[in-house]
Amino acid sequence: MAVKINIEMGNLMKINFLLPVGFSFLISACASPYPSAKAAKIQVHRQVSTLVSKCENLGPIEGQGGGTLMGYIEATEMAENQARELVVDKGGDTLVILNADGDGSKLTLQGTAMKCY
Secondary structure: OOOOOOOOHHHHHHHHHHHHHHHHHHHHHHOOOOOOHHHHOOEEEOOOOHHHOOOEEEEEEEEEEEOOOOOHHHHHHHHHHHHHHHHHHOOOOEEEEEEEEEOOOEEEEEEEEEEOO
16 A cells, blocks of 8 residues: 655645754753853852851852753752852852752752852
């Protein structure tokens, strides 16, 4: 049994246009933004330790990341980058992450902005 498929030229043009556009959307939806140059220099600690005991506490921060098509790693990167940017906004140089909460695709990091240097 043979199956005959007729594709009109107009439909083929739509497919050729929509495939790259759809693929680009999927790729961009999975990418997490890179931190700014200042935020990339922020020290990140995963717990309060003696290393930050003499630092000035600038207050709490909360970074959020994730989305529909993001996995846990991308959500973590996005949340940490947002938290780093908030530390920069407060004039700090160190981020202490105190808590991470979320599901498979969305994550919230809670921490403290600190000025150590």
